[in-house]
Amino acid sequence: MNEEILLARAYLSRVAEPPAAALVGLVAEVGPVEAAARVREGRVDEPVARETSVRRQVHRPGTDLDAAAAAGARLVVPEHPEWPAEAFAAFDAAPEQLAPPLALWVRGPGRLDELCGTAVAVVGARAATSYGAHVAAELGSGLADRGCTVVSGAAIGIDGAAHRGALAVEGATVAVLACGIDRIYPASHELLLERIAASGLVVSEYPPGGVPARHRFLVRNRLIAGLAVGTVVVEAGLRSGAQRTAADAMSLGRQVMAVPGPVTSAMSVGCHRLVRDGALLVTRSDEVLEAVAPIGSHLAETPEPRADRPTDGLDPAAARVHDALPARGARDTRWLALESGLPIGAVRIALVALERRGLVEHCEGRWRRRVVVGV
Amino acid sequence: MNEEILLARAYLSRVAEPPAAALVGLVAEVGPVEAAARVREGRVDEPVARETSVRRQVHRPGTDLDAAAAAGARLVVPEHPEWPAEAFAAFDAAPEQLAPPLALWVRGPGRLDELCGTAVAVVGARAATSYGAHVAAELGSGLADRGCTVVSGAAIGIDGAAHRGALAVEGATVAVLACGIDRIYPASHELLLERIAASGLVVSEYPPGGVPARHRFLVRNRLIAGLAVGTVVVEAGLRSGAQRTAADAMSLGRQVMAVPGPVTSAMSVGCHRLVRDGALLVTRSDEVLEAVAPIGSHLAETPEPRADRPTDGLDPAAARVHDALPARGARDTRWLALESGLPIGAVRIALVALERRGLVEHCEGRWRRRVVVGV
Numbered sequence: 211m212n213e214e215i216l217l218a219r220a221y222l223s224r225v226a227e228p229p230a231a232a233l234v235g236l237v238a239e240v241g242p243v244e245a246a247a248r249v250r251e252g253r254v255d256e257p258v259a260r261e262t263s264v265r266r267q268v269h270r271p272g273t274d275l276d277a278a279a280a281a282g283a284r285l286v287v288p289e290h291p292e293w294p295a296e297a298f299a300a301f302d303a304a305p306e307q308l309a310p311p312l313a314l315w316v317r318g319p320g321r322l323d324e325l326c327g328t329a330v331a332v333v334g335a336r337a338a339t340s341y342g343a344h345v346a347a348e349l350g351s352g353l354a355d356r357g358c359t360v361v362s363g364a365a366i367g368i369d370g371a372a373h374r375g376a377l378a379v380e381g382a383t384v385a386v387l388a389c390g391i392d393r394i395y396p397a398s399h400e401l402l403l404e405r406i407a408a409s410g411l412v413v414s415e416y417p418p419g420g421v422p423a424r425h426r427f428l429v430r431n432r433l434i435a436g437l438a439v440g441t442v443v444v445e446a447g448l449r450s451g452a453q454r455t456a457a458d459a460m461s462l463g464r465q466v467m468a469v470p471g472p473v474t475s476a477m478s479v480g481c482h483r484l485v486r487d488g489a490l491l492v493t494r495s496d497e498v499l500e501a502v503a504p505i506g507s508h509l510a511e512t513p514e515p516r517a518d519r520p521t522d523g524l525d526p527a528a529a530r531v532h533d534a535l536p537a538r539g540a541r542d543t544r545w546l547a548l549e550s551g552l553p554i555g556a557v558r559i560a561l562v563a564l565e566r567r568g569l570v571e572h573c574e575g576r577w578r579r580r581v582v583v584g585v
Numbered sequence: 586m587n588e589e590i591l592l593a594r595a596y597l598s599r600v601a602e603p604p605a606a607a608l609v610g611l612v613a614e615v616g617p618v619e620a621a622a623r624v625r626e627g628r629v630d631e632p633v634a635r636e637t638s639v640r641r642q643v644h645r646p647g648t649d650l651d652a653a654a655a656a657g658a659r660l661v662v663p664e665h666p667e668w669p670a671e672a673f674a675a676f677d678a679a680p681e682q683l684a685p686p687l688a689l690w691v692r693g694p695g696r697l698d699e700l701c702g703t704a705v706a707v708v709g710a711r712a713a714t715s716y717g718a719h720v721a722a723e724l725g726s727g728l729a730d731r732g733c734t735v736v737s738g739a740a741i742g743i744d745g746a747a748h749r750g751a752l753a754v755e756g757a758t759v760a761v762l763a764c765g766i767d768r769i770y771p772a773s774h775e776l777l778l779e780r781i782a783a784s785g786l787v788v789s790e791y792p793p794g795g796v797p798a799r800h801r802f803l804v805r806n807r808l809i810a811g812l813a814v815g816t817v818v819v820e821a822g823l824r825s826g827a828q829r830t831a832a833d834a835m836s837l838g839r840q841v842m843a844v845p846g847p848v849t850s851a852m853s854v855g856c857h858r859l860v861r862d863g864a865l866l867v868t869r870s871d872e873v874l875e876a877v878a879p880i881g882s883h884l885a886e887t888p889e890p891r892a893d894r895p896t897d898g899l900d901p902a903a904a905r906v907h908d909a910l911p912a913r914g915a916r917d918t919r920w921l922a923l924e925s926g927l928p929i930g931a932v933r934i935a936l937v938a939l940e941r942r943g944l945v946e947h948c949e950g951r952w953r954r955r956v957v958v959g960v
Contacts (some may be wrong), residue, residue: 265923471848549634
């Protein structure tokens with residue numbers, strides 16, 4: 211990797227608070243090295259100045275790269291082959307608040323571009339119910355087991371359950387932070403973040419030491435939505451960061467999905483709202499895969515939990531004759547015709563079919579039901 | 586009411602097992618009196634003969650009308666002003682299995698056509714969960730309270746809960762039976778059916794004494810779907826009569842709605858399938874009303890259960906400055922500018938706004954958060 215570019219991107223990553231659409235535009239126009247030089251010297255137009263004037267003199271890219279390295283992290287930049295260019299392509303046509311990151315600090319053995327190719331975001335409320343946590347873990351495991359990368363935000367609640375579900379089947383998972391790559395947030399997820407960093411990737415666009423300020427969670431959510439081919443919201447109140455992730459995913463043209471829950475649960479209100487607004491209702495990982503995978507490659511296998519009955523598959527006339535027979539007692543053909551409303555001939559044909567299946571038996575000129583285990 | 590027509594329709598009601606599309610066609614062509622005469626004498630073409638040959642000699646319309654009267658019921662026929670002609674208009678363009686009834690036996694003080702004008706069907710599984718029964722009762726009450734008639738099938742489970750919900754607010758409710766109007770089915774709903782018949786209507790297309798054979802439940806479901814302007818499925822397994830009601834409602838061009846539930850519940854599988862197949866997800870009666878009522882007359886009032894925060898409504902810059910301030914300790918303007926990434930001037934403006942709202946206080950040249958109840 212070109213050291214000059216890396217230093218320029220590291221500097222720009224600290225200078226501008228994301229999303230920084232004007233600065234991203236300048237970098238695209240003149241390249242990161244020239245852009246960094248102009249920003250540092252204040253030779254930029256008004257929009258870029260607004261995004262960079264306050265911190266432009268904080269020039270410590272080497273220190274930041276060292277701090278990242280000390281935390282086991284590295285900086286991935288758009289000029290690097292690992293950059294998930296395909297995932298970020300959609301950001302070009304998106305509104306300003308969905309500007310792509312200038313660089314990404316990453317920690318872990320995973321390759322960012324490869325992980326993103328099959329990534330599904332599983333997100334939701336911090337105040338998850340046990341139901342929501344259960345479903346998130348099931349989705350995390352189910353998706354990871356089928357080769358998907360599970361992307362989430364490492365928050366307590368749904369996010370954590372989704373990551374853990376993926377880890378439980380030794381699957382790939384990516385956590386996108388709203389703070390510096392060297393910080394542990396939330397503190398109670400220290401072990402979880404270590405496990406993610408040991409097998410997948412922890413990702414952040416904030417420079418080392420960056421604090422998890424509230425607005426950063428919303429800004430970070432666009433990266434979760436953007437790195438994945440689809441986003442599943444498992445539980446969400448009406449006021450919820452997950453709703454924002456879903457909105458970002460929609461803006462980026464990604465598949466938005468939501469898991470339903472009890473209508474009596476405040477934690478499912480946001481999911482139901484999403485479905486009413488056009489999100490796809492999903493109930494299990496098969497359905498998620500069907501929605502995000504190329505057509506036909508992962509058709510959801512419907513389990514159709516059929517409680518097979520001995521009368522399954524009977525033609526309608528036979529079913530009507532069988533219904534007409536009382537549970538106990540025998541009836542003659544004429545009675546069955548009257549009761550079922552079928553012609554005598556049709557009743558006789560139906561009785562033959564029913565007898566062959568062992569559902570009725572003949573007895574002194576009359577017919578009665580045979581007791582079949584499971585009827 | 587013309588006695589001759591009533592007797593003819595009563596006879597036809599017993600002769601043919603619904604749905605009897607060919608016979609309905611003949612009646613439309615030559616009128617009920619002539620059609621009854623031809624059927625009785627066997628002067629009909631093959632399709633009508635198939636529907637009527639077995640029972641055509643069971644001629645006892647007077648007895649049936651007397652039996653109905655003895656049970657407190659009457660026969661409503663298409664020639665009667667009470668006939669819900671508007672509701673059944675859609676049956677004309679529907680497939681054969683959705684043939685309209687030849688007549689309806691009804692019990693109760695309600696006027697069938699008036700009740701149908703605002704009717705919503707609330708249906709679902711017999712093996713309902715307590716969650717489903719709760720939601721059905723809430724919907725029944727909510728819809729009845731807003732002037733809707735709650736139509737259902739009087740079955741145990743969701744149906745019963747929906748009827749009871751309507752009765753609880755002294756609302757209108759209609760039960761459509763799959764047996765004769767003089768029979769009580771299920772037996773455990775004797776009191777419920779009496780209560781429905783005392784204020785609304787119990788309805789059946791089967792002549793007095795008709796038994797509740799299994800196929801009749803599915804055939805009956807088309808009437809539930811047809812009498813209502815929309816159908817809500819509250820809980821349903823994958824194999825469920827409620828699914829059939831929903832399919833019939835869709836064929837008839839009615840609004841189909843489904844209530845979500847836990848994805849872990851077998852009783853919600855059918856509802857989630859319906860939503861995935863295009864049914865509208867609904868969570869409360871407001872949303873049902875919005876879907877079935879003329880546009881604008883009943884817009885669902887979104888409760889938006891906002892947990893108001895003192896920081897709600899802050900402009901983005903003020904929110905960023907507020908976020909940047911630590912929970913404890915004071916910071917100067919320059920520090921806040923660096924942390925928030927905003928120009929000093931913007932930070933000052935934000936601080937004024939925050940101070941005015943009582944969210945920050947000035948203290949020896951620095952700023953700190955004020956503790957606000959509820960933050």
